[in-house]
């Protein structure tokens with residue numbers, strides 16, 4: 010009797026899920042199927058790295074994307090949105106309007122992110138996997154881009170603001186969609202918590218010109234359950250006063266997209282036409298209303314991290330990033346590792362060691378483990394490395410913290426760090442990000458060993474020695490979806 014009921018239930022679930030195709034499911038996650046607008050809230054940190062110096066936290070970064078998805082007659086969706094974000098002082102959390110540049114010692118006029126529009130056509134769902142694989146909390150969509158295109162700020166006219174004739178950036182998005190809602194309901198909108206890592210040249214307003222180094226944005230983003238009410242008061246104040254357009258999603262498809270680069274260029278061009286200086290440092294009114302930014306760890310997450318051994322499974326890919334060259338997916342990665350967490354005394358931060366077994370997998374077959382690897386960039390065949398993983402990362406206290414995300418009933422753990430050798434000796438470098446989501450429900454059990462989580466591990470590094478890249482410029486980008 011019991012068996013019959015269970016089979017009926019399975020059949021019912023199968024009918025419900027069959028209602029949506031892969032793309033529609035992704036739209037339920039990234040937006041909603043009913044043409045209303047949704048907010049993707051963004052909250053994270055901005056870091057900078059200079060060769061041989063290592064990662065330094067510059068700002069907290071907060072804002073949102075407001076958008077709608079509109080179904081087209083061919084089944085694809087228009088994604089219509091605009092986005093607004095601010096840079097916050099990492100200690101006082103105040104919105105920066107003037108930034109005392111730590112490298113040039115010059116004050117910089119800070120430009121908010123005010124990109125309107127950010128539009129696109131979504132024809133296919135990004136590739137997805139369930140995490141944890143056999144007992145899913147999430148259906149994870151990874152949408153990863155390595156962008157190389159002509160810099161809108163040509164060095165000839167915008168030398169102080171331009172890193173060169175080429176714009177290059179990496180955007181790694183992971184949507185962790187609520188698996189139960191996605192597969193068991195017909196709701197047009199499903200919760201997600203997203204992991205986002207972005208690498209880019211310095212922002213134009215930093216006036217860094219061609220100085221070596223780059224920025225890394227690491228953030229969570231998620232769907233707000235109740236419209237704009239999730240937006241921080243001080244950000245909403247700026248929107249109400251000067252950016253009211255950002256209260257609504259666009260309803261028509263306009264091109265081209267705006268980016269921090271094109272918005273900056275427009276302002277500079279207007280000022281030049283009006284005979285004004287390029288840069289106008291605003292008068293800043295000092296405020297005594299300072300709240301100290303919280304960069305602590307949620308006690309439940311700490312308890313989880315203290316479990317040993319803590320075993321994760323991993324599934325991801327690696328790509329090339331070479332200036333002015335189209336990126337190539339180099340290999341896929343599958344494996345398991347154990348995470349060992351330790352506190353460094355005297356507020357020295359945290360140590361995270363990862364030890365395990367990582368296989369290098371052929372991107373074409375999706376399962377074949379490389380013994381020899383034919384490097385698509387050099388054309389050489391080299392022995393594939395041993396499938397061992399053993400790394401030791403130190404995270405400083407301001408770069409390893411949790412945020413509470415009531416909208417998705419979860420806690421996000423964000424970590425960022427770098428390993429930096431002496432580059433004049435050609436030493437290896439890497440910049441590493443950990444972004445894990447813990448549903449409240451999985452943290453509420455009596456034993457921390459029963460808790461589950463999933464998220465992203467992303468690494469940017471100099472070419473691995475085994476690839477024998479000799480003098481090829483650029484670096485490798487790796488992104489792994491990890492879960493326990």
Ligand SMILES: *[C@@H]1O[C@H](CO)[C@@H](O)[C@H](O)[C@H]1NC(C)=O
Nearest residue numbers: 126127128129130264265266
């Ligand atoms: C605009 O930006 C979005 C997000 O970065 C991208 O998906 C889309 O392809 C871009 N659209 C155009 C028209 O370039």
Ligand SMILES: *[C@@H]1O[C@H](CO)[C@@H](O)[C@H](O)[C@H]1NC(C)=O
Nearest residue numbers: 136137138139142151324325
């Ligand atoms: C790994 O990820 C790919 C998508 O990138 C997916 O097709 C595959 O099923 C995943 N494998 C596991 C074991 O999760």
Ligand SMILES: *[C@@H]1O[C@H](CO)[C@@H](O)[C@H](O)[C@H]1NC(C)=O
Nearest residue numbers: 146147187189190417448450
């Ligand atoms: C998914 O949503 C349901 C409620 O709709 C909730 O009970 C569950 O904890 C959520 N799962 C995750 C992984 O957030």
Ligand SMILES: *[C@@H]1O[C@H](CO)[C@@H](O)[C@H](O)[C@H]1NC(C)=O
Nearest residue numbers: 113115168169216286287288
């Ligand atoms: C570029 O920066 C230099 C050095 O800070 C400054 O002297 C010069 O005026 C700047 N040029 C413009 C066009 O702002």
Ligand SMILES: *[C@@H]1O[C@H](CO)[C@@H](O)[C@H](O)[C@H]1NC(C)=O
Nearest residue numbers: 044045077079080259260261
């Ligand atoms: C979607 O909503 C917008 C704004 O309300 C409206 O202008 C547009 O016509 C709607 N499109 C469809 C296909 O319903």
Ligand SMILES: *[C@@H]1O[C@H](CO)[C@@H](O)[C@H](O)[C@H]1NC(C)=O
Nearest residue numbers: 106107290291292293294295
């Ligand atoms: C500072 O206060 C003055 C006077 O109230 C105001 O005009 C100005 O816009 C304020 N500046 C900023 C950056 O808020």
Ligand SMILES: *[C@@H]1O[C@H](CO)[C@@H](O)[C@H](O)[C@H]1NC(C)=O
Nearest residue numbers: 241242243296297298299300
């Ligand atoms: C100070 O900050 C708090 C919390 O953000 C806010 O509620 C309050 O209105 C602020 N006070 C002033 C004088 O700006």
Ligand SMILES: *[C@@H]1O[C@H](CO)[C@@H](O)[C@H](O)[C@H]1NC(C)=O
Nearest residue numbers: 052053069241302303412413
């Ligand atoms: C954003 O993150 C900071 C910690 O970095 C936290 O203090 C703040 O409350 C968060 N805000 C929202 C809306 O999540």
Ligand SMILES: *[C@@H]1O[C@H](CO)[C@@H](O)[C@H](O)[C@H]1NC(C)=O
Nearest residue numbers: 379380381382390391392393
């Ligand atoms: C790998 O390459 C080496 C050297 O070219 C060759 O001797 C060996 O047979 C290759 N192994 C496989 C499994 O293809």
Ligand SMILES: *[C@@H]1O[C@H](CO)[C@@H](O)[C@H](O)[C@H]1NC(C)=O
Nearest residue numbers: 387389390391476477478479
């Ligand atoms: C690495 O590449 C260089 C240049 O192509 C070649 O001379 C050298 O033999 C290669 N080394 C190995 C270990 O394959």
